[in-house]
Amino acid sequence: MTGILKYGVRRTLMWNDIRRSRLLSAAATIFMAVSAMLMALTVLLGTNLLRSIDTLMEQAQTPDFLQMHTGDLDAEALEEFAGARAEIRDWQVSGFLNLENAGIMLGNHSLADSTQDNGLCVQGQKFDYLLDLNGALPEVQPGEVYVPVCYRAMYELEKGDVMQVGSREFMIAGFIRDAQMNSMMASSKRFLVHPEDYETMREQGQEEYLIEFLLEDGVKSSGFAASYTAQGLPANGPAITKPLMRMMNALSDGTMIAVIFLVSIVILLISLLCIRFILRLQLEKEKQETGMLRALGIGKKRVRQLYFTKYIVLSVCGAAAGLLTAWLLWRPLAVQMQELYGAPQGTWRIGMLSLPAVFAVEGIFLLSIRRTLKKSEGLTVLEALFPVQEKRERRRQYLLIGFVTAACMFLILVPGNLYSTLSSAGFVTYMGIGDAEIRMDVRGDGKSDAEAAWIAAALAEDPKTERCVLLRTKACQAVLLDGTVCDLKVEMGDHTVFPVSYQEGRAPGQETEVALSALCAKELGVTVGDVLTLQNSGREITCTVCGIYSDITNGGKTAKAVSGMWEEAPAVWSVLYAAWKEDAWKQEGAQRDAGSEETAKWRWMEDYRQLGADVTEIEAYVKETYGQTLSQIRLASDVAAGTAVLIIFVVTALFMRLLLEQNRYTVSLQKALGFSSCGIRRAYLKKGCFFAATGIAAGVAAGNLLGERLCGAVLQSLGAGSFHFLIQWERALLLHPALLLLTAALAVRVGIAKIGRIRAYECCMGKE
Amino acid sequence: MKNLLRVEELCREPILDHISFTMDSGEMAAIMGPSGSGKSTLLYQVAGMDQPTGGKVYLGGKEITGLSEDERAAIRLQQIGFVFQQMNMMGNLNILDNILLPALEENRVSHSRSKKELQKEAEELMQKLSVAELGERSITQVSGGQLQRACICRSMINRPEILFADEPTGALNKSAAAEVMDAFVKLNHEGTTILMVTHDSKVASRCSRILYLLDGRICGELLLQKPGTGTQKQREETVNEWLGKMGW
Structure with a gap:
């Protein structure tokens, strides 16, 4: 019995189609698999992290409220x-x-x-x-x-x-x-x-x-x-609640998961676009066959079903491959979080949770495919049987290269910019810390005020110090207009020496002014210009909110005021910030023959430690506190860059190959008229590179502007409202765009390699 | 059947202008006319592939104009056979599977024939049109004439009431065209009603009736003896003489 009788129309057509277009079918399956894998990984890692944290907190019986106290x-x-x-x-x-x-x-x-x-x-x-x-x-x-x-x-x-x-x-x-x-x-x-x-x-x-x-x-x-x-x-110390502990635990590894999620969304969008484009080109190529089927009396719905079946099978394969890969990658990627927080309870159940994510991704693919197929049904039988060349449509299809390069540029730039921002010295200003080089913490009992003043005086006299400031944190209560009383820790001193980033307004300049952290202002429901009454030891001061700043330290809820308010009240803790003179360590190294600048710095800090301060070099502090997060973002950024390059190469090469297939007749005719393969190739290369370059330019703009807003929105929820990318311009404007343009050019060249094999006589043999 | 196909005041703006004619069962007719006269457009309207802007088409007494696209598709599948100038077949199926494709689709709904019966019918048709040995070949492994005959087999597999053909020999050489026309005549002798569009007087001369179309209107009609009767030369002369009068 013949194939179609044995296996039925649907199955025979589907297998023959997959066999005939192996490359396209494989590409579609890979797109579906990668999207499913990334989404499944996001769910697996995210659930794993949260479950691990919950399990640990439950086993450890973490307190709901913790107040640290010295004295x-x-x-x-x-x-x-x-x-x-x-x-x-x-x-x-x-x-x-x-x-x-x-x-x-x-x-x-x-x-x-x-x-x-x-x-x-x-x-x-x-x-x-x-x-x-x-x-x-x-x-x-x-x-x-x-x-x-x-x-x-x-x-x-x-x-x-x-x-x-x-x-x-x-x-x-x-x-x-x-x-x-x-x-x-x-x-x-x-x-x-x-x-x-x-x-x-x-x-x-x-x-x-x-x-x-x-x-x-x-x-x-x-x-x-x-x-x-x-x-x-x-x-006499910071207070912390259980949700804050949970957030802090989740934040370091959560950043990596958030980046994987962002990448999975971008990949999903690109894959959707590519599959839609593959399908459209297939429909375009098979327009006459589809028209013939319809002319023979096979209804629109049935034709759609014949195409759709293939994509159902491909999506099942993609889902299975994606799920399997995600399960395989889950353990190695979760090693670090499981070391810190332990294995979560119900690993099997977490594994199962990835299923709905994969189903959702494949569902989105199938919906999009169905929509594209339905759209193609708008043609009448005759229009499908006798297609008219659509030049404008072709130009629109070229836009796909632009869109994909723009999306990939975005994919590279956002994690890259995030990394350069978080790793730059200036980022500390978003953390509620001034842009200083040294931070000295003086905590403790009643003696701390005198001790801090003494260290401040020593710092001011120090020949290596360019500028320094003493900030004392005092506990007080904020009374709102409706009479609500809230606990507030106000950092007092000159906040203009090492200013933090102000989202709105400015640093306090007078005794009757107070600046609030973004989260604090949100919780108190006040904004710049509003009035707030502060109470300490029975004394009340009415202040105007003069600024709102970014802060992700101490739970993001802090305030700043000038010295003078409750001068007599003891500080909960004191912090000194200092910056060294530019050439301080070069001179010191030469004079003392200290061996290296680092050793001289260490000795200097050691001297102050002897005075009772907890001395930290801010660069080292950031490295230690955010090092793990930074290395994960760096990894994610590298993975994103690699993925973007791969996507551009695959999509562009695939697109050009299909476009060439579609234009086979025209190319053959051009050759018959005397055009050389080189000349035709050059024209394709120029067009492809033009659209890629336009896409890259759009991607650079979107990555730097839109990406900044996107990251800003995430950080805003943590308290850093006035977020701005600190961009490494040579990478963002030169290195990465050049890399993508080169990749796109190479892909165009690979995609049109077949031009040489198209013969001049082909146009005389049949229709396009 | 009398008036198997009835066309009344058929319009397709701006090409066809109030066309009316009828065809009885067993007739084999050709539509001729200069390029742009609306021959193919007329064929597509009466075959239910397009929706006319005016007039009515009845097939077997049932009006097919005004039906939805799906309803017309069902009629095309069950009651109509169509042969195209370009030998359109599915590239990813072999010849036999291409022939069987409409039959299997029809059988999905009617369940009227078993798979064995379908295979037998397809093989008999292929035998009749001398393409029996080509079943396993791909569509690129046969000649134009063979492919067109395979297309005729496909159009006949659901035992249509009428067979439409749009320039069926247009893309073929002389001998292949003759083979294809032999196949049509054979089918007509067995009772199949055929309406074809052609610009070849030789092809038209093998029909029993010719309609001449000019500027979207039927402006002449020639009745000939039943196909296969009389010498071919005489038929061709009669047709050429008539075409000359029509301004061909």
Whole structure:
């Protein structure tokens, strides 16, 4: 029995079509598979991360509200507060013994340069547990220490290595996951020791308290935080809520997932376009065959069905390939997040969640294909049977090259610009930190004010310092016009020395002015020009909001004012910013024969550490805090660039090959009239490159302007409102466009390689 | 059947202008006329491939003008056969599968024939038109004449009431054209009604009736003896003489 009788019309036509156009079918399947894979990966990694974090936070019984406190602790007041509040399920005060980083050695590595607050602690009594890598509570023996897991890879540590604190040695018995402070974005790291060791080490560090509360289900931690502050309870340090901890945990790896998501959307759009274009060209090529089928009496719907079947099969293959690849890539890509947060519960269920994502992607493809097929049905039988050359349509098809190059340029530029922005020195101004080189934190008890003033005076006198400023953070309450009272930490001092980025307005210049962080202004519901009453120690000052700035530190909710307000009130903490003179270290290196500029800088910072300040070089701080995120964005940016180049090559080469197939008759006629293959090739190359160049120009504009808005919108939700790309112009305007143009030119050349094989006599043999 | 095809005041602006004629079962007619006179346009209107701007077409007593595209498609599939000048066949099917394609599509709805019956019918048709040995070949592996005869087999596979042909020999050489015309005459002898468009007087002379179209109107009609009767030379002379009078 013949093929069509044995397998039916639909199946025979479909297989024959796939066999006849292997390249096109493979290209369509690859587009569908890559889109499905990226979307599935986004779902898998995103769910994995959130589930891992949730599992860890659940196992560790993370507190809903945490108040850090330095200095004397009024335990009675806390007990009274906790006893009177029905929404408190449980509470505890844990100690954190903040150690001098210079005195800590982890294996062979000194933590002297670490920007983290490293300290010892004991296991939580009732909750806030530090868990080992199996999710269990480690049993610490005297002389043993459990090290934060994030340090394992960073310092190449193994069980049995030694941690040295001053003259005391601890054996590393294992590694712990800390649901609160796992992320490098959290500024402290807890090392778990035996209670006996904690007691003996007490003199070697400064003890801070973590006042922790577990709340009843449904109680909002933000509301609880406000009532805690309103009671005047110990609050000499930052406060943090569970959602904020969750966000901080999710942010570092979440950035990579967000970039994969962005890339998957762009790839999906490009794939949709390419498949639509492949289908349209196929329909164009087979217009007469389609017309013939319809003339024979095969209805429009049935013809559509015949074409659609092939794409259903291709989409099933694409979905299966995409799903399989995503499942294969999921584990290696999740290694880092699983190291930090552990394996999530219900891995099988997470795997299943990728199915709807893949179905959705393939559904979008099939809908688009169906739409294109339906659109092609507008032709009458005769129009399909006797097609008219559509020159304008062809020109429109050339626009596809422009569109794809524009999209690819966008794909390269946005992660690239994001990376250059985040890695530039100026980015700290979005983090609520002035564009300084050195930051010195002075925290602690009542002595800190005098200490900070003393260090400020020393800095001002220092010959290597170009400029410096002392900013004191004081706790106060903001009273809104409707009488609502909110807790506010106001950083006081001269904010014009190292200005942060102001989204609106300017830095405070007078005692009656206050600048608010974007998130703070949003929460208080005020804007520039509004009036706010600030209260401290019973004294009220009415201030005008003079500026709103970007800040993603301390949960993004801060305020700035000039010195003078409540001069007598003690600071919660003080920060000094300084910038060195331009040639300070060259001179110093020559005079002292210090060996290198770095050593001289280190010695200088060490001198100030001796004075009691926690000294951080901002570049190193950014590197350590955002290093992991930056390396992921860098990776994503490189992957995006590689993908973009591949897409441009495949799409352009494919397009040109199909266009040439469509123009076979014309090319043959041109040859018959005496045109050379070289000349025809040159004309195609010129046209292809022109559209590619136009697309690249559009992509550069979109990537730099639209991309900036897109990233700005994301960062705005985190508190950095006035985001601007810091663009590496030579890359954005020269290197990347040149790379894409070259790729496009090469692809056009590959796509039209067949011109030489088209014979002049072909035009005499048949119709176009 | 009397008036198997009835065309009343058919218009297709601006080409056809109030055309009326009828055809009985078993007739074999040709439409002739100069280029641009509307021959092919007329054929497409009466075959239900296009919607006329005025007038009516009845096939087997049923009006086909005014039907929806899907309804007309069903009529084309079940009641009409069509042969094109360009031998349009699906490039990704072999000759036999191309012939069977409309039959299988028709059978999807009617379920009137088994697969074996379909294969047998296709093979008989191919035998009749001398292309039996070409079934497994691709459409690029046969001559123009063979391909056109295969196209006729395809148009006949659903046993249509009438067969339309648009310049069926237009793209063929002399001997291939003769082979194709032999096939048409054979089918007509077996009772198939045929209406074809041609600009070749030799081809037209093998029909029993010729309609002459000028500027979208029928301006002459020639009745000949039944195809196959009388010598071909005599028929050609009669036709050429008549065409001369018509201004050909």
